[in-house]
Amino acid sequence: MTAAAFDADRAYRLHEQVALRPEPFGALAYHYGNRRLNFLRAKELVTLVESLADHDSVQAAFDAARIDPRRWPSFERALASLAASDFLVPDAHDAHEGAAA
Amino acid sequence: MTLIEEPRPDNLVLSPVKQSGLAEQMKRGLDAPICLTWELTYACNLQCVHCLSSSGRRDPRELTTEECEAVIDELQRMQVFYINIGGGEPTIRKDFWHLVRYAVDHGVGVKFSTNGSGIDAEVAEQLAESDYVDVQISIDGADAETNDHVRGEGSFATAVQAMEHLQAAGFEGFKISVVMTRHNIPQVDEFKAMADHYGAQLRLTRFRPSGRGADSWEALHPTDQQQRELYHWLMDHPDVLTGDSFFHLSALGEALPGLNLCGAGRVVCLIDPVGDVYACPFVLHDEFLAGSVRDDGGFQKVWQESDLFTELREPQSAGACASCGHFDACQGGCMAAKFFTGIPLDGPDPECVLGHGEEAMDSVARAAVSKDHSRTTVVLGRKPVS
Ligand code: SF4
Numbered sequence: 128m129t130a131a132a133f134d135a136d137r138a139y140r141l142h143e144q145v146a147l148r149p150e151p152f153g154a155l156a157y158h159y160g161n162r163r164l165n166f167l168r169a170k171e172l173v174t175l176v177e178s179l180a181d182h183d184s185v186q187a188a189f190d191a192a193r194i195d196p197r198r199w200p201s202f203e204r205a206l207a208s209l210a211a212s213d214f215l216v217p218d219a220h221d222a223h224e225g226a227a228a
Numbered sequence: 229m230t231l232i233e234e235p236r237p238d239n240l241v242l243s244p245v246k247q248s249g250l251a252e253q254m255k256r257g258l259d260a261p262i263c264l265t266w267e268l269t270y271a272c273n274l275q276c277v278h279c280l281s282s283s284g285r286r287d288p289r290e291l292t293t294e295e296c297e298a299v300i301d302e303l304q305r306m307q308v309f310y311i312n313i314g315g316g317e318p319t320i321r322k323d324f325w326h327l328v329r330y331a332v333d334h335g336v337g338v339k340f341s342t343n344g345s346g347i348d349a350e351v352a353e354q355l356a357e358s359d360y361v362d363v364q365i366s367i368d369g370a371d372a373e374t375n376d377h378v379r380g381e382g383s384f385a386t387a388v389q390a391m392e393h394l395q396a397a398g399f400e401g402f403k404i405s406v407v408m409t410r411h412n413i414p415q416v417d418e419f420k421a422m423a424d425h426y427g428a429q430l431r432l433t434r435f436r437p438s439g440r441g442a443d444s445w446e447a448l449h450p451t452d453q454q455q456r457e458l459y460h461w462l463m464d465h466p467d468v469l470t471g472d473s474f475f476h477l478s479a480l481g482e483a484l485p486g487l488n489l490c491g492a493g494r495v496v497c498l499i500d501p502v503g504d505v506y507a508c509p510f511v512l513h514d515e516f517l518a519g520s521v522r523d524d525g526g527f528q529k530v531w532q533e534s535d536l537f538t539e540l541r542e543p544q545s546a547g548a549c550a551s552c553g554h555f556d557a558c559q560g561g562c563m564a565a566k567f568f569t570g571i572p573l574d575g576p577d578p579e580c581v582l583g584h585g586e587e588a589m590d591s592v593a594r595a596a597v598s599k600d601h602s603r604t605t606v607v608l609g610r611k612p613v614s
């Protein structure tokens with residue numbers, strides 16, 4: 128159930144009940160709330176996810192992370208899927224109003 | 229390449245890995261286990277015929293409360309997200325609730341398996357309050373008759389009462405766990421209805437010839453026809469959890485969701501009540517003993533450096549299954565099931581859906597292994613002495 132579609136112009140952050148564990152392939156992510164496990168299969172993705180909270184939008188995080196724009200679509204899909212399973216949540220310091228249900 | 233694998237929300241269950249990259253990573257092992265089972269005690273108030281740990285009596289050398297806390301501290305440092313606590317009946321340990329709280333306070337989530345006897349209304353309410361604790365109620369039949377035949381008189385009523393307490397307390401999504409046998413496979417729909425009724429999640433796992441199950445396996449393991457039915461049923465019910473335990477059935481067609489590999493010593497392991505670390509909960513045998521949390525260097529050293537785990541993470545030969553077109557999905561099945569039926573570890577699973585397991589079992593001298601097995605259970609003091 129995707130209450131609100133993922134929007135790269137908005138700010139997101141890791142859900143506070145999500146833990147990341149570094150692994151050779153990237154990281155394992157575990158959500159203590161819904162008890163799901165996710166695999167972040169690129170180190171750059173892990174760095175990006177961790178940096179989201181410092182930026183006003185996902186797009187700004189992309190720019191700062193210096194990820195090759197050709198790889199943006201696959202990273203964006205990954206973030207959208209993390210948001211869909213509640214691993215990422217819209218951040219309060221989002222310029223837009225209203226959070227996902 | 230997908231950057232994220234979205235698993236079934238279960239222990240070691242990962243989404244189908246078609247491009248095998250992740251599976252290959254897993255085979256080489258992780259810095260810490262994903263799925264760690266900790267059997268806190270072998271003491272139990274029941275005597276199930278299939279019990280994988282031959283539980284009954286408490287071992288006097290059980291880890292003390294302080295030792296358990298030290299293990300939890302270590303798991304926290306290694307960022308083990310959660311532990312599966314089983315037994316025995318773990319709630320029998322006097323410090324059980326203390327240890328659960330200790331783990332949760334240290335960022336280690338807990339899922340514990342119980343026959344229900346420890347869950348009264350008050351406990352259920354406390355459990356419902358914590359996101360970090362999950363409960364799994366084990367049953368073996370969808371009615372008292374089928375269940376109590378295996379688990380003993382009154383055990384069904386105990387389990388149902390625990391479920392009612394959990395439901396009344398608003399604990400959503402607790403697990404109802406069933407080991408699939410010849411007698412209860414016909415009841416899968418009833419189990420599902422039961423789980424839906426209680427707002428629980430159904431979890432079905434494979435019956436393996438380990439522990440006391442070794443003696444009853446021949447009579448209780450599913451028939452070929454039942455295996456096929458179960459495969460299709462699981463395909464039709466993707467919301468039912470399996471702990472990735474039926475991957476040998478993936479040889480029947482499209483792969484079941486999951487990682488489709490034996491996780492023993494790679495992503496899975498077991499700590500027993502005296503602190504011994506085994507490759508998985510179903511291989512409680514000297515051959516799969518990697519070390520002890522009581523050794524210098526503790527659990528971390530066993531996980532990261534023990535000879536056994538290092539060996540299990542090396543590329544394994546496909547052996548007799550090498551020419552099988554289903555090897556990618558089935559991987560030759562379960563190491564524990566092979567070991568306890570006397571089949572070489574690079575042979576086919578005893579329940580190989582192509583029937584190769586039968587042949588393999590016929591061609592080995594089973595007696596040797598069963599003798600060895602009972603000797604070991606005595607040495608480890610695990611068999612209730614009567
Ligand atoms: S030995 Fe069997 S039960 Fe244990 S991890 Fe391997 S496949 Fe699973």
Ligand code: SF4
Pocket residue numbers: 476479548549552553554555558559560561575576577580581582583584
């Ligand atoms: S021959 Fe081996 S790989 Fe093929 S289905 Fe049987 S157990 Fe699986």
